[in-house]
Amino acid sequence: xxxxxxxxxxxxxGIWDEKNTFAATNDYSKPKYYALVEFxxxxxxxxxxxxxxxxxxxxxxxxKRRLQGYNVLYPMGWDAFGLPTENFAIKNHIHPAIxxxxxxxxxKQQLKSLGLSFDWNREIxxxxxxYYKWSQWIFLQMFKHGLAYKKEMAVNWCTSCxxxxxxxxxxxxxxxxxxxxxxxxxKSQWMLKITxxxxxxxxxxxxxxxxxxxxxxxxxxxxRSTGAEVKFGTTAGEExxxxxxxxxxxxxxxxxxxxxxxxxxKLWADKISNMDEVAAYQEEAAKKSDFDRTEMAKDKTGVKLxxxxxxxxxxxxxxxxxxxxxxxxxxxxxxxxxxxxxxTRDWEFAKKFGLPIIEVVKGGNVEEEAFTDCxxxxxxxxxxxxxxxxxxxxxxxxxxxxxxxxxxAKVNFKLRDWVFSRQRYxxxxxxxxxxxxxxxxxxxxxELPLRLPDCESFEQTDDGQSxxxxxxxxxxxxxxxxxxxxxxxxxxxxxWAGSSWYFLxxxxxxxxxxxxxxxxxxxxxxxxxxxxxMEHTTLHLLYSRFWHKFLYDLGLVSNKEPYAxxxxxxxxxxxxxxxxxxxxxxVVNPDDIIKEYGADTMRLYExxxxxxEKSAPWSTSSIKGCKRFLDRLWALNDMVVEGSEYSKExxxxxxxxxxxxxxxxxxxxxxxxxxxxxxLLNEIYDHKSINKAELKTLLSLTQPFAPHIxxxxxxxxQLGGMANETKWPxxxxxxxxxxxxxxxVQLNGRIKSRIVVPTAASKDELLAAAKxxxxxxxxxxxxxxxxxxxxxxxxxxxxxx
RNA sequence: GCCGCUGUGGUGGAAUCGGCAGACACACCGGACUUAAAAUCCGUUGAGGGCAACUUCGUACGAGUUCAAGUCUCGUCAGCGGCACCA
Numbered sequence: 001x002x003x004x005x006x007x008x009x010x011x012x013x014g015i016w017d018e019k020n021t022f023a024a025t026n027d028y029s030k031p032k033y034y035a036l037v038e039f040x041x042x043x044x045x046x047x048x049x050x051x052x053x054x055x056x057x058x059x060x061x062x063x064k065r066r067l068q069g070y071n072v073l074y075p076m077g078w079d080a081f082g083l084p085t086e087n088f089a090i091k092n093h094i095h096p097a098i099x100x101x102x103x104x105x106x107x108k109q110q111l112k113s114l115g116l117s118f119d120w121n122r123e124i125x126x127x128x129x130x131y132y133k134w135s136q137w138i139f140l141q142m143f144k145h146g147l148a149y150k151k152e153m154a155v156n157w158c159t160s161c162x163x164x165x166x167x168x169x170x171x172x173x174x175x176x177x178x179x180x181x182x183x184x185x186x187k188s189q190w191m192l193k194i195t196x197x198x199x200x201x202x203x204x205x206x207x208x209x210x211x212x213x214x215x216x217x218x219x220x221x222x223x224r225s226t227g228a229e230v231k232f233g234t235t236a237g238e239e240x241x242x243x244x245x246x247x248x249x250x251x252x253x254x255x256x257x258x259x260x261x262x263x264x265x266k267l268w269a270d271k272i273s274n275m276d277e278v279a280a281y282q283e284e285a286a287k288k289s290d291f292d293r294t295e296m297a298k299d300k301t302g303v304k305l306x307x308x309x310x311x312x313x314x315x316x317x318x319x320x321x322x323x324x325x326x327x328x329x330x331x332x333x334x335x336x337x338x339x340x341x342x343x344t345r346d347w348e349f350a351k352k353f354g355l356p357i358i359e360v361v362k363g364g365n366v367e368e369e370a371f372t373d374c375x376x377x378x379x380x381x382x383x384x385x386x387x388x389x390x391x392x393x394x395x396x397x398x399x400x401x402x403x404x405x406x407x408x409a410k411v412n413f414k415l416r417d418w419v420f421s422r423q424r425y426x427x428x429x430x431x432x433x434x435x436x437x438x439x440x441x442x443x444x445x446x447e448l449p450l451r452l453p454d455c456e457s458f459e460q461t462d463d464g465q466s467x468x469x470x471x472x473x474x475x476x477x478x479x480x481x482x483x484x485x486x487x488x489x490x491x492x493x494x495x496w497a498g499s500s501w502y503f504l505x506x507x508x509x510x511x512x513x514x515x516x517x518x519x520x521x522x523x524x525x526x527x528x529x530x531x532x533x534m535e536h537t538t539l540h541l542l543y544s545r546f547w548h549k550f551l552y553d554l555g556l557v558s559n560k561e562p563y564a565x566x567x568x569x570x571x572x573x574x575x576x577x578x579x580x581x582x583x584x585x586x587v588v589n590p591d592d593i594i595k596e597y598g599a600d601t602m603r604l605y606e607x608x609x610x611x612x613e614k615s616a617p618w619s620t621s622s623i624k625g626c627k628r629f630l631d632r633l634w635a636l637n638d639m640v641v642e643g644s645e646y647s648k649e650x651x652x653x654x655x656x657x658x659x660x661x662x663x664x665x666x667x668x669x670x671x672x673x674x675x676x677x678x679x680l681l682n683e684i685y686d687h688k689s690i691n692k693a694e695l696k697t698l699l700s701l702t703q704p705f706a707p708h709i710x711x712x713x714x715x716x717x718q719l720g721g722m723a724n725e726t727k728w729p730x731x732x733x734x735x736x737x738x739x740x741x742x743x744x745v746q747l748n749g750r751i752k753s754r755i756v757v758p759t760a761a762s763k764d765e766l767l768a769a770a771k772x773x774x775x776x777x778x779x780x781x782x783x784x785x786x787x788x789x790x791x792x793x794x795x796x797x798x799x800x801x
Numbered sequence: 802g803c804c805g806c807u808g809u810g811g812u813g814g815a816a817u818c819g820g821c822a823g824a825c826a827c828a829c830c831g832g833a834c835u836u837a838a839a840a841u842c843c844g845u846u847g848a849g850g851g852c853a854a855c856u857u858c859g860u861a862c863g864a865g866u867u868c869a870a871g872u873c874u875c876g877u878c879a880g881c882g883g884c885a886c887c888a
Contacts, residue, residue, distance in 0.1 A: 213805060220804060223887065244888060257888090300886085324886095331887040338888085344802090345886055414887050534806095534882080571882095608826075610814055614807075615881080622813060625826045631841090663817095672815070675825035682825095744821045749869050751821065787868055794820050799868050 003634035005598030009708040013115055021724060022066075022117040024073040028523045033070035035062045036503055036563075038532035038540070039077040039124075041495075042103035043084055047110040048580070049588045049606070049618065050572045054531050056603045057569065057612060057670060059116045061529060063704035064665055066117075067728035073524060074117055075506040077124035078104050082495045086426035090458050096426045100127055110590060114599050115707050117724075122509045126498030131505065132428040133449030134515040135497050138547065139420075140431060140442045141554060147193045150440065153419055157185035157464060164423040164464045183287070185464065189421040190430060190491065194546045198222055198413040200560075201545055210566040211613070214537045221538040223414025228398050230407035232256060232337065233311035235318065236271050240264065240310060243332030243412060246342060246374075247401070248393035251382035252360035253337035254350070256310040256321045257302065260285040261329035273307040278323055285325045300326055300349045312337070313406045314383070314397070324349065332412055341366040361390060418543065420494060425458040425467040427492030435479035435486040444480050452492075466490040499540055500547040503527050503562060521557055530563040533571075541566065567668060570615035572606070577617045588618050600706035601627045607670035607705060629678055630709055633702065636681075636690055640717055643691025650690075652738055653683050654697055658731035661701050670705075677702060692717065697729045744795040745770045752776055763790040770796040 016022060035058045040051060062074035080100045089096040104125065111118065124131055142148045156165040160180030164187070175182055194201075202222045205215050227245035234240050240256065258264065260282045269275055281303045302324030309318045326345055327336055340350030340357040347370035350357055357366050362380045364371025371377065379385040384400070385393040401407035421430070431443045431450045443450060453474040458467050468490040469475060479486035501515070507524040508516035532540075541563075548562040573579060574586025581587065593602045604626040610616035646654050657680045664673035680698065684690050690698070696719050703710035703723045714723040737759055743766060745753040753775045757766060767790055770776055780800055787799040 216805070217883075220884080225887075227888080242888085246888080326886045326888090328887065336888045343888065345888075348886095412887075538883085608813090616813070619813065619827070622827045628841095629826090671813095672825080675815075678825055742821085746821090746869080754821080789820085789868055791820055795869090797820080797868055 001637065003631055003709070005600060005630075005708070006595075008712045009113070009115060009599050012708045012711045013112060015711075016115075016117070016724075017112075017120075020121070021722075022062075022072075022074065022119050023121055024075075024119050025071055027071060028519070030071040031069070032073065032524055033062075033065040034073045034503075034524050034526070034528045035065070036075070036506075036527045036530045038536065039079050039499070039502060040107060041079050041082055041084075042100060042107045044088060044099070044103055045582070046103075046106050047590050049590050049593070050580070052114055052116075052590060052602065053572055053606050053609075053612075054533070054569045055111070055114070055116050056606055057668065058529065058531050059603075060607070060665055060670065060704040062117055063707065063724065064662075064728060066724065067700065067703075067726060069727075073122075073506065074119060075122045075124075075509075076111065076116075076118040076120070077122075077502060077506070078107070078126065079495065079499050079502070080104065080125055080127040081427045081493075081498060083424070083426075086424060086458055089426070095454075096458065097127065100125075113594055114590070114603065117707070122506050124502060124505050124509050126428075126502065127426075129449040129451050130512070132498065134505065135428050135493065135501070136431045136448050136450055137445065137515065138501060138551070139428075139493070139497070140445060140448075142192060142550060143432070143440075143442050145550075145554075147196065147550065148420065149191055149193070150188055151191045151417075152186050153189040153191070154184040155187050155189070155423075155464075156182050158182050162462050162464065163460050187421075187423075187464070189419050190432075190489075192418040192420050192546075194418045194543070195413060195415055197546050197549055198224070198415045199411075200549060201415075201542060204545075204549075204561055208561050208566070209564060211568060214534075214541070214566055214568060217534075217537050218542060221415065221542065225412050225414075227410060227412065228401065228407050229333065229410040230313065230337065230401055231405075232313060234308055234321070235311070236268050236308045238264065238267065240321075240335050241333045242335045242337050243410060244337055246339065246394075247397045247407070248379065248382075248385065248388075248390050249339040249342045249360050250312065250314040250337065250397060251385065252339040252341045252358045253312050253314075253319065254340060254356045254358060255319050255338045256335065257324050257327045257338050257346075257349070258321060258335040259327040259329040260323055260325055262323070262334045264335075265323065268305070268308050271307050272305050274303070274305070277303050278305065281323060300324065300345070300352055302326075302349065302353070304353070313401070313404065320355075322349075322353070330416065331414065340370065342370055342372055344370045344372065346370070360385075418496075418546075420497075421491035422494050423460055423464055423466040423490075424492050425452070425455060427494065428452075428497055429468070429492055430489040432489040433477055433479060433486045434489065435482060435484060437484055438479055438481040438486075440489075441479055441481045441486070450488075466492065468492070496540060496543050500544045501551070503530075503544075504551075504557070515556075518556075526559045526564045527562060529565045529567070531567045531569060534568045537568070568613060570611070570613055572609070573615055573617040575618050575620065580618075588620075593623070597623060597627050598630075598708075600630055600709050604629065604674060604706050608674045610671060612668045612670055626674075629674075629681065630706060632681055632685070633698075633706075634709060634713070636684065636695065636698075637713060637716060639684075639689050640695055641689050641691050644693050645691075646694055646697075647687070647691060649687055650683065650694055651735060653680055654694060655731040655735040658697065658701065658729045659733075659736050662728070662731070665704070674705065677705075692719065695719065696726070699723055700726050700729050741793055743770070743793075745773055745776050746795060746797040747776065747779055748799055749797060752779055759793065761792070763792060766790050766792065766796055770798065 037054045037058050062072050065072045085096045085099050088099055158165055158175040158180050202219060202224055205218060225245050227243060228247040229241055229243050231239040231241055272278055302322045305321045308321060310321050312319055338346040340346040341359045342361055358381055359366045360380060360382045361371060361377035363373060363377040374390045377390050379388045379393045385396060398409050429450045429452055433441050433443055435441055453471050455467060460467060461469060475488050475490060477486055477488055504516050508520035511517055544562055551557045552560050576586055578584055605623045608626055657676050660676045661673045695717055699710045699714050710723045739759060740756050741759045743755050743757055744751055745755060753773045755769055755773055757769055767788060783800040785798060786801050789797040
């Protein structure tokens, strides 16, 4: 009988659907396992071959866990708010909700055709009011706890489209759509105080099992640094607060720099005699887009303040103050002490402006370049610090500054607060109202969800307001506080909002009264295993950890961290080794692959393609090897004999395979797990028959990877029940060991012979057997043994002279 | 510039603790079956030398540690991804 994959796959997908085979139960007495993949953005292009890599991987884990007796939650949903849909809607004059609906339908059909064991009863969609009600609710709690606030922020503004752009839409300083110039424009925006959680977000990385590179990039993104805040006196009177990570080098501070946005410039305006020049520089800096500022990074610019000088608290000397855009207002205090001898940027600036460079840490040549090494240097030219190491000097100077009331130790983070407003239509409305009398007032929780009003046009206004601002009926409302006239917030939430808590909703997706019941959240607890792309490690992953910690503080969830384990898959590249994209013309459509080879082959190939964590190029010819494997598996149907125990010849191979496949799935080495199954199949072919006990194990191991063919063969051979209901096969460590093993015999590290010995042979027996070998014996003739190395199970190496 | 990842046959990739480099596949070549092709099955395949047994070289490059290095240490180069003056 032919392996008719399309008929088989359709059949089993129908049966699983009908029987609700993969539904997570509400039987809270069973041990639970929560496997999660990032829910997709349902784009108009349909599923990409990259999606199934992650989905199949955790599908394998989920299917294995079910056989291991767990109540498994493996859900799927749609992260459906976002720009491409909105842009498509604008262009084609279709409501984004309709576009979303169509895209979701397509994605769902495609995912189903892959035989993924998602629990479709728990499907969620971030754009449905039942869902975003709770995104809005969480926002309100944040506002009430002082974590949401309004702030004037620079946004990207396309001068030709007259539209506010997201950072993703700005390519090389130009508008992604029209190529027009993008500048910064200041707008009042909602912000979320993620910085308040910076330390906890960093510390709790120790508690979770994330792959190392995810942890390091999160830690780098948070960017904690320790140093000191020091007050420098000025001739203007006011003290200027600076931040430094190298307080030890204070004696080498020969000038100061403040950012062009620093408020003291306004304060000192009439004391600065060259204020015209300074103001011109400020204006120049303000005009620069982020891109320009980056471009200028190489060349330092600045203006010296005439009329105001700083006073170094350590030396008591007057030093000049400069304004320069290499100092950012958004980090530290917006002002620095410049130590050109020991900071590369300060060194460059000092060279350009002819400022004195003083060596205060010995070890380099400060005339040639800044000496920044903290580990080896010794303090010089630093008064009381002379002779100390950098580390000791830091401690001593901070103590001294503290005594003088001039400074203290201070920790800073690179992490910035989260800009939470978007001037867009297709997002969750922010449930806030502005009242002239009461300021920003949250709407009453009973009014949630605040529905996105229907709209004809989804374009921003000419001055960059959200499309919602045109809906005056909706905008004009009454103040929930005083009852007077008021206006709704017309900005919407960013796409990251819905994905910051979605894993909780899966636990209890139809709950109308809470985001999820306490009971469900207690039971499902943390996500046990979360897999997703590296591109989400710093934004989505950090944002959702932040929201979760906030919910933890409210007492809603019982874990500090949402995800116990996080892994990441590599990208699937085009056949030419480049990133797949429409413009490169190297996109592979999963539908075509499924049609030609079947879902099982597709799944198998995506797992066999290479190291799961690394990117791998697609290969249309390699996929045939996986199809061939399934054809050969199917052909076993004609080789099945009765038998309730493993046959003698295949016993060890089977135990070994169970062990290897079991372990490889846990460590995401799907490619070698499949290679092992292929080897086993080759051995079965050598053996010329397979009995039912063996077939049962083989199909149980294959089922997570290629579920349709496994179910069909299971049924055909009447193995009882369904393949997805059986128990995960067990292995006996003792039966994984072959009775004999081949040992390599080396002389001076070169292989001379191979001997077959009992696996249990002792070191002495191995050595004796090696020496007894004819070739070895002849080569050793007349030579002295210097050293003998015996590694049981591997080799014997004899060093002779 | 900084951070992270990677570098192994013609190709994708294997190789727990330092212990037989190239598992498992793809492709190629040869053979069987066939009128023929496809499919399938069997076999060869890192490079060089030798009739052969065998032997030399070989994991980006250069050093080092070791009986033994793809694996560890130091340095260099190349590619990919991220960040962008964070004091």
